Every structure is written in structure tokens, then in C-alpha cells.
Amino acid sequence: MSKKMSRAPVYLALAQVRFNRLLALDNYAPTIQEALRKLGYPDFRKVMAQTFSLNLAGSIEGGQAVPATAIAQYVFSNMEKTLGFILLQDSLTYMATEYDVFETFSQRLLEGLRIIDSTVGGLSYTDRVGVRYLDAVFPDTGDQLSHYLNPSVFGLVGKIGGELTHSFFETRSQLNNATLVSRVIVQPGPVGIPADLQPLLFELPERFRKLNGLHAVIDNDGFTESRMKYDGARLKSELFMLHDEIEKAFKLAVTSHALGKWK
Known part of the structure; x- marks a missing residue:
């Protein structure tokens, strides 16, 4: 098992699996909620x-406002709102602002997927991890910071x-079959959340909320896109493969001095 850093700089980790759309999700939600509550996510x-x-043509020619559609997000979290799931009709995301190690982090996502798979009578396929x-x-x-x-x-x-x-630096x-996007943003001020993850539905720990000054955010995003039959073992393998590639990119972006400070 991986060894947890004593001063790990990770302030947000997420893993997501996208699957076949569940139009009857409202009907399944109470059963899923009860199972996740027993697993440690009562909120x-x-x-x-x-x-x-x-619809740009209609908006420009007719002068009409761009229509908005409301999407339901079911959020299941621990009491402190530092760990939890976001469930949509076609995806499950596990998020952690209090990160441990990848073995336990990925296991929690897979446990959530097993609950959904069992509740809906079997997921058919996945198409993004x-x-x-x-x-x-x-x-x-x-x-x-340069150190x-x-x-x-x-x-x-x-x-x-x-x-x-x-x-801003991006590679x-x-x-x-995987894509890796590695970004490094250097800026003054407090720790920020990327626009595509706002609003953040979980709480950042105090040790990150109180930080303010010149800093860097290392944002590593790895994913695969391929429609395949739902298979928990394959998903676990893909998650670990993505984690390993992200870990390589992270270690290339920082110095041995930094790793020594965080170990």
C-alpha cells in the first residue's frame, strides 16, 4: 500500500466513472442513499x-436568451463534508478534500459503483474513467516557491x-488509450478552485483555507474514453493506471526539496 505523506499538498482529489444514463434515478435514490449512509456518508x-x-443561430437571429436546463446532482458526504459522492444520471464522482492514499480512495469509488450497480439491476456499460x-x-x-x-x-x-x-503552464x-493533462498555475492569494469544479460541494480543511500568498496549483487530470461493458475489475485497473501516470507527472513538476518537505 502507498505511504501517506505527512504534509501532503493535495487539497482536492476526485475520481469519476461515467456510465449508461439512468432516467429512473429519482426512483433509485432513496435505496442508494440508505446504503451510502450505512457506509459512512450520512449527509x-x-x-x-x-x-x-x-443554439447560436436561434439566439443570434431571434434575439432569444440561451435556454437553461436544470440537472439534479445527488450529493452524499460524510459528516464533515470532506469525503463524498456526487451522483448524476450518467456518472458517479468520488471527491476527497481529506485525502488518504489511492488504495482507499479508489476502493470507496468502487464501493459506490457496486451499490449503484446492485440497486439498478446492473449497469450496462461505462464510457469514461x-x-x-x-x-x-x-x-x-x-x-x-522556486525551490x-x-x-x-x-x-x-x-x-x-x-x-x-x-x-499558466499546460502539457x-x-x-x-489514456489522456493526461498536466497544468501548473502560479499566482498570489488563497487556494482556488478551478471554474469547472465550482461550486465546490465539499469543505476544504482549515490548513488549506488559511493559506495565502504566492503559490502554485498543480492540476493533473487523467482519463480514458471508451465504451465497454461494466466490469469492476477493469475499472479498478484503469483507475490505478491513471493514478500512476498522474504520480509520474506530479513528481516531474516538483523538486526533491519539495518531496522532502512533504514526506
């Missing part, structure tokens, strides 16, 4: 999110005059 919320159907990590890199007192990051991802920070607003690579 339940149903959140309505707005999505937009873009994803793992994503957000790490907040703040230098210790007496250190500089923690590989120079190749640090950009021109500190080399261009004026006050830094942000620096996208294809690894057989």
Missing part, C-alpha cells in the same frame, strides 16, 4: 445545477517586471 443533499443548450488531483504548493517560511517547482513549469515568474497576476499527452 445528503439534492443540488440543482444549471446547464445551457447553445477519470482521476484528477489538485495540489497546493506553498513554500515554508524561509523558502522560495519547490521544476524550472520548466515555473515559466517567467520572477523574470518579468511588474506585479504577477498569474502564470497534454496521449498515453495509449
